[in-house]
Amino acid sequence: MNYLPVLIALIKAVLMVAVVVVIAAYAVLAERKIAGWIQGRYGPNRTAFPVIGYIPILGKMLTRLGVFQPVADGLKFIFKEDPIPGHVNLVYYFLAPCVAFIPAMTTMAVLPFGEMDGQPLVLANLDIGMLFLLAVSSLGVYGIILAGWSANSKYPFLGGIRGSAQMISYELAMGLSILPAFLWANAPGSETGMSLFNVVQSQDQLWMVIWQPLSALIFLVALFAETNRLPFDMPEAETELVAGYNTEYGSMKFGLFFVAEYTHIVIGSGVLTVLFLGGWNFFPGLPSPWPGGWVGGVLSTLWFLLKVFTVVFFFMWIRWTLPRFRYDQVMRLGWTVLLPLALANLVLNAIFIALFDNWFV
């Protein structure tokens, strides 16, 4: 039996996880730097790394940029004392961070991030990519519920309830908002299915955000709610619930929640880019100039990452600008505005396609 393909897949997976975790860690740094920029202060600029930090000009520059801060943060998470309150339900208390972290990491398997010689750069090019992504990412809510429930404490409990209600409500609007994109990507009669790679390819001429701005907007709002970012950060609203569902967590268990949240943001931005911003397509109407071979692969990946980081920046920009919704307002927005809007959008698109499909084929 030939083990080589398995081994290669394994190496790829480990690489991918490593890259995404590093991106998530640096997203934390970016958040702090962007917060500093918006609020008129510096952000982290003191953490120096031995040896590299003391190289005359370069070391100082990197220190000022806070490049070593994520390393310090990670070490701090690992080496801090890990207090376990006596009143927790131990099994679920330990399970919750894993349940939050694993789905966040798993979703990246089906997310294509580049193109090489017409083949997608992706861990698993599933036909049902989008379904898999929705299914797995919606498991993340169990992390919050379990964390809130197992802590046997009141603030986490409130945070857990809020989080579960919010994420379940917004999943509906999110699911409905991506369907029009797939309706258009799959011209009648084609057999592309729910593969994310084909969605990107179908946007060669026109990015979906231009064609489907309403779907993109609903998806974006739902994404904010799904990733628990301000203005939708109900589960951990710090001025109300202290730290929400992770109040009783410390050390690396808290770190896992933290990394999971930022991974969600990065992957969510990736999905938004793939579905609505044309993935690694150069510009709407222009053919992608990526050459063949690995150079094209790298270039398209970089272009894709650039778009992702722009979306991530948008996430942070919003967080440090807007106030937070109230819990009932979040629910009202989800059920009475976004859901009917997404439904109407889907139905109208479907009717439109049914009536005029001959124009496009």
Add this chain to the structure above:
Amino acid sequence: MANQVKEVSIGDVVNRSVEFEEDLKGEIMNINVGPSHPSTHGVLRLKVELDGEAVVKVEPVVGYLHRGDEKIAENMTYNQFIPYTDRLDYIAPLANNVAYVLAVEKLAGLEVPPRCQAIRLICCELARISSHLLGVGVYGMDTGALTVFMYTFTEREKLYTLFEQLTGARFTTSYTRIGGLARDLPEGWLGNVLNFLNQFEPVVEEIDKLLTRNRIFYDRTVGVGAISKEEAISYGITGPNLRASGVAYDLRKSNPYCGYEQYDFDVPVGSKGDCYDRWLVRMEEIRQSVRIVRQAINQIPDGPWYAEEAKKIYAPPKSKVLSSMEELIQNFMLVTEGPQMPAGEVYFEAENPKGSLGFYIVSKGGGVPYRLKIRAPSFCNLSILPQLLKGCMVADIPVVLGSIDFVLGECDR
């Protein structure tokens, strides 16, 4: 026999269904907000009863910061108590200093020279700006807008630098003395204040742009925690909170002190008394304070900055103490026995940033008060919390607390 068994089983079913319905209603959860909680700004503790996300009952517990300031005052001379007034409303120590010495001067029947009055007035208004900046910044933070907080704190930092130039301390200023001030204005200080005001006004507009017309902020605050006119008066609420409820009561207009009557300013008044009105009133008061300070700087009088003729109250300048016998004795007496006050009772209220800060002083003569009572506006403003928060959501608690803008140092005394 068979009948009896049947009855029991029916009873069980009924009981179980009752239990089930009780269970559907859920139970009331008791939760402690504070004494150390991100949104209670100090050590306020709220005993909250929650029905899901709805607040059923709130009981504020104050006193975690009680230091016995009123009792302390009985054991020291009038001047020695001034540093303690810094620690009442520690967001606006200068205004407390002024309010306290004005009360003692009212007891002594002393009138300070115009320059001293003008300087005190500038201090009061700068303190008001500083306090309201913290008020709106923290209010913004409580609704989730963290950036506004940083903007206001950047400005407060500049104000602290001004206070440091004026008094030598950033936080605990202790600037006033009975019958005058600790020292005259430093050279060029008024220019620095003007420079600050010039760059400060655009920042106020920026804060305004960020939150006042922000839809989320609007939804969070309009109609939340509304205090009617009658309620506000019956609970003894004062300051911006009272004016937000539609009562145009401002001691600076109704009982002017420090020469407030010479300056031209408006008293902003709200209409509904909800959190949004309280925000608007504070924002407008900041602008009005800027207006007052500008006028005061433009027409600041020259002349003495302490009551020279009050020899038993205000210590002479150090240069004279070191060179002249009479002043040396005067200084010695003042330091050892305190400023000499007539016997009597006096109550004085000043319009502080948080509301009317009142001092009730009973004197039996001599340099030490017999009894000193502080009317703390924060304490009275907080008294309405149980009624205000009933029926709110959990998320409204920080918003209402932020909009009331209290300081526990003053509340607990």
